[in-house]
Amino acid sequence: MFTARPSFGLPKLTNFARIPARIALGVFLLVFFLGYQPYFGYPPLKHSVVYAEATQEQTISSQALPFAFQLPHLGYVSTHFSVYHPAIDIAAGLGMPIHPITGGTVVDTGYNLWGLGLVVTLDHGQGYHSLYAHLGKIYVKTGQKVSMTDTLGEVGLTGNTSGPHTHLELSKAGVNINPLPFLPPLQDLASVYPQPTTTPLTSPAPLDLKKAIKASL
Numbered sequence: 433m434f435t436a437r438p439s440f441g442l443p444k445l446t447n448f449a450r451i452p453a454r455i456a457l458g459v460f461l462l463v464f465f466l467g468y469q470p471y472f473g474y475p476p477l478k479h480s481v482v483y484a485e486a487t488q489e490q491t492i493s494s495q496a497l498p499f500a501f502q503l504p505h506l507g508y509v510s511t512h513f514s515v516y517h518p519a520i521d522i523a524a525g526l527g528m529p530i531h532p533i534t535g536g537t538v539v540d541t542g543y544n545l546w547g548l549g550l551v552v553t554l555d556h557g558q559g560y561h562s563l564y565a566h567l568g569k570i571y572v573k574t575g576q577k578v579s580m581t582d583t584l585g586e587v588g589l590t591g592n593t594s595g596p597h598t599h600l601e602l603s604k605a606g607v608n609i610n611p612l613p614f615l616p617p618l619q620d621l622a623s624v625y626p627q628p629t630t631t632p633l634t635s636p637a638p639l640d641l642k643k644a645i646k647a648s649l
Contacts, residue, residue, distance in 0.1 A: 498557075498558050498560075499534050499535070499556065500534060501534050501614045501615055501616075502534065502580055502615070502616065503531075503533070503616055503618065504530045504598055504600060505528045505530055505531065505587065505598065506524060506528075507597070507598075507618070508523055508618060508619040509521065509612070509618050509619070509620050510522070510523040510595070510597055512612075513610040513611070513612065519563075519565075519600055519601040520611050520612060521598070521600075522597055522598045522600060523595060523596065524587045524598065525587065526568065526586075526588065526589065527568060527587060527588075528586065528596075529585075529586060529587075530552075530564055530567065530583065530584045530585050530586065530587060530598055531580060531582065531583060531584065532554055532562070532579070532580055532582060533580075533615065534562075534580060535577075535578060535579045535580055536554040536555050536556035536560075536577075536578060537554065537555045537576070537578070538552060538554055538573065538574055538575060538576045538577075539554065539561075539574065540553035540574060541553075541573060541574055543590070544565065547591045547592035548591045548592075549566045549567065549589075549592075549593070550567040550569075550588065550590045550591070551563060551564065551565045552564045552570060552585060554584075559605040559606075560603070560604055561602070562600065562611075563599075563600070563601040564598055564599070565591065565598070565599035565600075565601075566588055566590055566593045566596075566597060567586060567588050567598075568586045568588020569586045569588065570584070571585050572584055572585070602614065
């Protein structure tokens, strides 16, 4: 006769007892696949999250100019450099000789159809170019090397201009820059022709008709 041997293993779980085990297994697998690694220790650690913000800083260091600059002629600044006017206008007498602001080579001469009139463009090397516009006469030609004592032409009224002046542009590597910081000091239009001071008008006192009639009798 067959006799069943006693089982010394783990007791079999009922269907109701298997539910917590399945929940625990599911939570473990979920945590495992999410990559969370819990820290079991004392005291508990607090992780601070730092959000770094990227900032761009630009430092401009002053450098010595590669050559000296001079004024093309005497005068005063009638129009300053701006986004809409990438040059300065130096007003002067009609026919005044125009000199290069520094030595270079003439790379362009002729008449500009966009309002600048007669123009001369110089290449000074190291990426610097200068342009002189509204000339009345041109004394140089393309390819000619000029020094600071040479004469490029005369102050004129060619192109769109309301008075005799030189439209002076200066560029570095193809980008227009303000010529004023590179040139010797120039007077401003406001200092040459100061605006007159005006006193505010006051309204006259009301007229008394009775007194006016008595005074006229």
